[in-house]
Amino acid sequence: MPSIRKSQFTRLALASAASLAMAACATIPGANIAPGSPITAAEAQQGAEYHPQFIAEFGGEMSGPYASYVEDVGQGIAVQSGLATSPDAFDVTLLNSSVNNAFAVPGGYVYVTRQLVGLMNNEAELAAVLGHEIGHVAARHSARRQAAAQRNQLGGLGIAILSSVLLGDSPLGDTIARGALQGSQLLTLSYSRNQEIEADNLGVQYLTRAGYDPRSMATLLQSLAAQNSLDAQLQGRDNATIPEWASTHPDPASRVQNALAQAGGGTGVVNRETFMRRIDGLIYGDDPAQGMIEGSDFIHPELRLRFTAPQGFYMVNGTRAVSVNGDAGRSQLTTGPFDGNLDSYVRAVFRALGGDQQQIAPDSVQRANVNGLPATYGTARVNNGQQQVDVTVFAYDFGNGQAYHFQSITPAGQAGTFNGMYNSMRRISSAEAGQVVPRRIDIVTAGRSDTVATLARRMAYSDGQEARFRVLNGLFGDATVVPGREYKIVVRAN
Structure with a gap:
């Protein structure tokens, strides 16, 4: 929940049916454009129009070294899509949000939250998630989802109550009509499974072209699925897919094997050490x-x-x-x-x-x-x-x-x-x-006597220390720490 001043009220998480109707009447840029075609002027205009709304709705834009690093990696992978020939054509934003989230919209606007960046373990995984989102844009998935939503007259159905943020996908929530969607939300509607697979496949292609290890798409999806499962466990939920990636990317666990198959025997760089150095000190969890x-x-x-x-x-x-x-x-x-x-x-x-x-x-x-x-x-x-x-x-x-x-x-x-x-x-x-102090990522080097247990005890949590440490560092199964290798822990620090 943001800091709210009297002169800066955050709007309720609701929108009227009339606002949706206005959005639905508008022409949808990209709906009839062939996948992979360059960004059009209409798409660029639409992205620029909604960009400030996305920043406001998803925690605000971060600046400084962390944001610059994410922008460099994002522009480098985005240009592999063929949507534009210059990296500068893409606007890559690091969002100050504690939700594992990433998305991209027409016009070359790409977004990723600091929380999702903190879950990654190397630069190739960062490129993978950004490449996946660019894949959605290249395939014009959002434009097609918008068109389908308008045909089905989403929103404004009965009780516009508490928004999807409140209702989620619970049995109770499913019995209540969804709230009307704002114009910017129409750009990030849930994707179908086939669209997710297509975006994964495109992302793997972009990784290969950029010289990254194409298997990084699979390892990123594996970490995301593990984090979803851990969140459910820590919160006492049976449903391990809520909250999911951007609340729009279904079932990352089922996509891991497909991503591995697409990568084949490909190899490339992961830039783990660079990535660890560049995210050291990043806020983790709530701001x-x-x-x-x-x-x-x-x-x-x-x-x-x-x-x-x-x-x-x-x-x-x-x-x-x-x-x-x-x-x-x-x-x-x-x-x-x-x-x-x-x-x-x-x-x-x-x-x-x-x-x-x-x-x-x-x-x-x-x-x-x-x-x-x-x-x-x-x-x-x-x-x-x-x-x-x-x-x-x-x-x-x-x-x-x-x-x-x-x-x-x-x-x-x-x-x-x-x-x-x-x-x-x-x-x-x-x-x-x-007395309220944020948590931050601290990069530490494992010593000779260090184990998963010794490093996990340094995590600034009262519950699930070892499980949190394993998921944060992509240590699955019986994987152990390697002396001399860098790992992420979460500490209390101003």
Whole structure:
């Protein structure tokens, strides 16, 4: 969740059906262009138009040595696609996000998060993920997905509630109509399995042309699949594919063997030592400026707030909101325009959740005091056509014209699932805020007596140290550390 000032409200993770309709009426650049054709002026214009939105929605753009390195590698692999003859034709952005995420859009705009970069173990893997995304652009996959979405009239179907970030792919979420998609989101719709395989194959070709080891696509996918599985294990989830790569790249595990087959017996450089040196000190996990998940607590030192998620639920911190997810319901903490009246604020959130298709209003709006914070809340029972669900909005006045609210969905009669969380919200002191320290990647050299266990004990986590260390360093099965070789650990450091 971002740092939010009164003059810089982050929009709710919702969009009206009308905004989608406007986007759907627009011509889709690239929909009828042959795969592999050079970037057109229309595609370049579209990419430039949405570029600022992507930066805002995905954590902001990083600058400095880390970003320059990613840009150099990205431009070098992108030019292998034939979309343009000059590396400068591609805009490669390193995003300040703690989600494993990468994507590219028409016009030569390529994005990767620092979290995904931190999961990689060499430069060839970085080139692989960027090459994969460029492959989607070269094949005009996003344009074709947009056209299909418009034909199927995605978005604006019934209740535009809490967005896909909140609903995810849970059985409960599947019964609720998806929220309408913003124009920029239309460019990153989920790809089909065939499109993923095609992008993998193109990425392998680009790696080979650039002189990288083409097997790096497979090792990157293996690490990503392992990270997804570890996240599920640590969060107590059965579904190991949520959250997945960009929430749009299905089942990386099943694509590993295909990528290996495509690589064949090809060889090339991986530039492991260079990569390790260039990412040393990179923030790993949440950035305090966007709030941090610490066990079952979420703490935001800049917004000065803290709350505790219910037992059995896991949290995902995004740039616009933090979501709380479980089998018994979903919730999301975010914000909206506030004029000082919490009653009208809550009712406005309900109206936004309903969108243009259905009116949602609480049975009543009640006031409370939560740990010294003025609060207002209400619940509405909604029939979505398949079952009844309870939608709750619980808002807090933090003063100085700033309010935050939870928007939650539970099966009918179970709105109380999140009561403990609502009542845990509190304002934190400056001293408590000052104690929030980020985690960073630290590159260390294994000594003679070092083992996976000894290095893992240096990881700045209270749980899953060895599993985290193995996934972070691509050490699968019975693989061990090699003395004199560099490895990544995660430490607390300002």
